[in-house]
Amino acid sequence: DAGVTQSPTHLIKTRGQQVTLRCSPKSGHDTVSWYQQALGQGPQFIFQYYEEEERQRGNFPDRFSGHQFPNYSSELNVNALLLGDSALYLCASSFSGRGNTGELFFGEGSRLTVL
Amino acid sequence: EDQVTQSPEALRLQEGESSSLNCSYTVSGLRGLFWYRQDPGKGPEFLFTLYSAGEEKEKERLKATLTKKESFLHITAPKPEDSATYLCAVRAFSSGSARQLTFGSGTQLTVLP
Numbered sequence: 001d002a003g004v005t006q007s008p009t010h011l012i013k014t015r016g017q018q019v020t021l022r023c024s025p026k027s028g029h030d031t032v033s034w035y036q037q038a039l040g041q042g043p044q045f046i047f048q049y050y051e052e053e054e055r056q057r058g059n060f061p062d063r064f065s066g067h068q069f070p071n072y073s074s075e076l077n078v079n080a081l082l083l084g085d086s087a088l089y090l091c092a093s094s095f096s097g098r099g100n101t102g103e104l105f106f107g108e109g110s111r112l113t114v115l
Numbered sequence: 116e117d118q119v120t121q122s123p124e125a126l127r128l129q130e131g132e133s134s135s136l137n138c139s140y141t142v143s144g145l146r147g148l149f150w151y152r153q154d155p156g157k158g159p160e161f162l163f164t165l166y167s168a169g170e171e172k173e174k175e176r177l178k179a180t181l182t183k184k185e186s187f188l189h190i191t192a193p194k195p196e197d198s199a200t201y202l203c204a205v206r207a208f209s210s211g212s213a214r215q216l217t218f219g220s221g222t223q224l225t226v227l228p
Contacts, residue, residue, distance in 0.1 A: 042119070042204070042220050104161070107158050
């Protein structure tokens with residue numbers, strides 16, 4: 001049973017560029033959340049996708065956008081990159097149906113460095 | 116605003132030396148408190164969920180407890196492989212259907228052989 005998979009694992013961009021990160025949820029999960037984790041900090045909620053729509057959003061600017069596909073996989077897009085966007089981007093999947101326990105299962109993350 | 120504070124920021128123990136990690140929280144209606152373990156460069160790994168004050172859960176050398184204002188992660192006779200960052204997170208009723216987590220900054224645990 002494959003867990004949450006993310007790609008790419010590492011990438012380097014320059015200021016002003018755009019980046020797309022990808023996530024495939026754990027089998028049986030239908031909900032994908034994205035978190036940003038700066039070095040030495042805990043993860044911060046960016047947004048969550050369910051039924052191909054953004055269900056809730058954290059305190060992040062519109063430069064951060066996402067998408068969920070019919071197979072439940074998801075993308076995170078960041079435009080006009082800033083140095084402060086350098087972080088580990090984590091995808092977490094969960095099941096939103098009846099009987100769900102609310103536990104999040106995280107991927108290994110995509111390490112973004114902005115130069 | 117929901118807040119989670121973890122202490123200490125870093126903890127070094129000798130193998131076999133038991134200790135506790137603290138997680139203090141302020142939340143408008145606790146829907147769940149979560150403990151995760153995170154190894155360097157990896158994603159968080161789920162450990163426990165606690166829902167109400169007085170609840171306890173155990174897994175190998177780890178035991179998590181919950182009061183109305185804080186949670187403790189007790190580590191009994193730790194081994195070097197227990198070295199990791201331990202993250203605490205809360206889910207509030209105000210998070211609605213999204214049920215997002217608010218994390219603390221973590222406690223970096225090092226267990227020396």
